[in-house]
Amino acid sequence: MRAAASSGCARAALLVLAPLLLGAAAASARAGGLVAVPAAVPGEPADVPERWALYMHHLHTVTGSWAYREGGAAAAARGLDAEAFRTLRRDLASIGVFAIGTTEHNTLAHAAVLERAGLLPAPAPPYLLLGTEYSGARSGHLSIILPPGARSLPPLVPRDAHAVDAEELRQVIAEAHRAGAFTAINHPFLARFPWPSEQSLGARAIEVDAPTAFGPTLVRNLRWWHERVLAEQRPIVLIAGADFHLVGPLRPRWFRTYLNRVRLEGEPGPAALFAGLLAGRVQIARPLVWQDPAAVPLVLLGVDLDGDGSFAEGRAGALLQLPASCGRVRLQVRVLGGAGCVLALYDEREPAHPAAVAQLEQSDTALAFDKLLAAAAGLSFVRAEVYDPSGRRLVLTNPIYFYRAAGRD
């Protein structure tokens, strides 16, 4: 952790942000949780940057896609504006988007429409992942993304969209998971369509970032995610949703802002991206308006459990089981493209105040930290955020999770 020196970014702005973050970090360091290891050799890189691909999640495709009001078939009958979708796809391809998760309200009818238009399956990036948004008329919206190649899913349409409740959503999520699908709670606190439960009901992910989650709502979503992870003692994926409705003229100024990076698990293609989603190997990338999303810093988290200097023993999304005798774990945080930015690490103790902060001076920086595990058994974690010099969040990673069994130290 060093003061900003020769970075090309505005130093004055850093001076505003850094003391705020550094003060919070100092307070939490006293409690003992995450300690920078300045003298440590950063070790072997934990990951390969080329494996991380841009993914746009929760994109609506059918023109005027408010199917929960009128039934999916009626909305599909009004048709897909295939030309508008082609234009959107071309634009997303031009900024490097690798895959798109489509989510229509209460229908998969868009699958046939996209197939007829020659857009599904897509022969090249952006690949399409087919899905639906299971939507109550007043509450409870859930993205369900099908495994690549799947064309049906049992619980697609609510019996009564006006009566969707927590128990129904719990069953839908369980059935979707049995079918191998990925599920994400959409916009949990959106005034018109809030999630109808204090609990996640088993969903794989929470959409913390979306066009409807600016400012305090993003922080509120993060806090709820944090509480749910600890209360349910399980990993829950942080994800951004575009929630872009393909209605009227395209609005590329903001649709490119809500993106994720997902680690491809396998031969590059839709199946590898889907596997990365399921594994929680996801980080939210938030390009500035008109910024090339590829220019958003990439954060690679790694863990060295056996002290051999390689940090490939755990990546973001992983849940590592540790013996009761293990009280300390060494982490590597590598940030690519983050010169002039601020890295903030958060752990299980506080959702909004960082446990450690570092200013990044190089375009490729690897830092080491020791995570001190609490005496009590249970789940803990470390996740990273990167801020630009004006304090705007550019990246939010998913955590590496640690589960320590009960027993004596």
Ligand SMILES: [Zn+2]
């Ligand atoms: Zn929705």
Ligand SMILES: [Zn+2]
């Ligand atoms: Zn939506």
